[in-house]
Amino acid sequence: MARDGLLIDCNGVCVQRLTAAGLAFEDLGHVFLTHEHIDHIAALPNFIHQSWVKGCLYRADNRRTHPLHFYGNAPTIRAVRALLNAVKLPQHPHMFPFEFHELNDAGGTLTAGSITLTYFPVNHGPTPCFGLTTDGPNRRLVYSADTEPVQAIYDHLRDGDILIHDCNKIDVEINREHTTWAQIEALLPSLPNVTVYLVHLPMLGAAQNKKFEQDVTAKHGPRIVVGIDETSINL
Ligand SMILES: [Zn+2]
Ligand SMILES: [Zn+2]
Structure with a gap:
């Protein structure tokens, strides 16, 4: 396997x-x-x-x-x-x-082992970078990779899907080449039934990270997940 x-x-x-x-x-x-x-x-x-x-x-x-x-x-x-x-x-x-x-760099589809994925260019400043998506039996997973928000990511999503998103800054409004929490939060109304996992979070220290997680959960409930190691997602 x-x-x-x-x-x-x-x-x-x-x-x-x-x-x-x-x-x-x-x-x-x-x-x-x-x-x-x-x-x-x-x-x-x-x-x-x-x-x-x-x-x-x-x-x-x-x-x-x-x-x-x-x-x-x-x-x-x-x-x-x-x-x-x-x-x-x-x-x-x-x-x-x-x-x-x-x-x-233009993107494409590949089958690697048991997994077929579609990869597509995102916007990570001068560094070429791929976002990707793969379909499970029940839902689709979309991974933004490192990027500013680009529409190509969100176009792949349907109701019930999973989005794993770069969230490199949680305390400032603009962070070129990555995505801020404020930018993700602004996208949520257009992704009504998508569960969003935040990854690539800054190393702020345990207390600050905990507070961020509590604030996010209090405001948005379980549809926003602050990513942690060894998380398992069934598609
Ligand atoms: Zn990175
Ligand atoms: Zn990077």
Whole structure:
């Protein structure tokens, strides 16, 4: 199952989160990267290294041989190749193969393992970045990635769907290249039956984050979720 799974962006303690979620990360076959920024690709070396330790080094009688596929725009693929080469991951003995798939900035559709997704350009200032959407049996998930509000994101949504949205500032009105809470709040009347998960929140400290969550819930109820690690969403 993990082999057919798709990881979207890779930062923080990715391996620990996947392990906590009960996923055999060492067999994961596909990684989609929305853009080249360090907070979206930085954990890839550790993710690959740990996959190699667990799936190749400690499994000498049954080594992983299936490739890890990377999907991203040209600058992202370039950055990932450089990152992996810099720490010599391709030279590790018995390393599984890497396959790089460069995506057109105009957007498109791809099937990665068991998941089909549509990716489309958003507006992250000068950095090309993809938002994406995928359909489950019951509803659609739309992920804004890092972006100012752009209509293409909201055009994908229907009643009952899930929107995971960049919310990089909660305390100022304008934040170019990202989206503020005020901008999301202004969009809500046009998305009446969509559940919105806020991600990419600033690191304000526990007390301030808690207060933000309380204020948001008091005002909007459960349709707005302040994203936390290891959240599970059934589509
Ligand atoms: Zn970014
Ligand atoms: Zn980011």
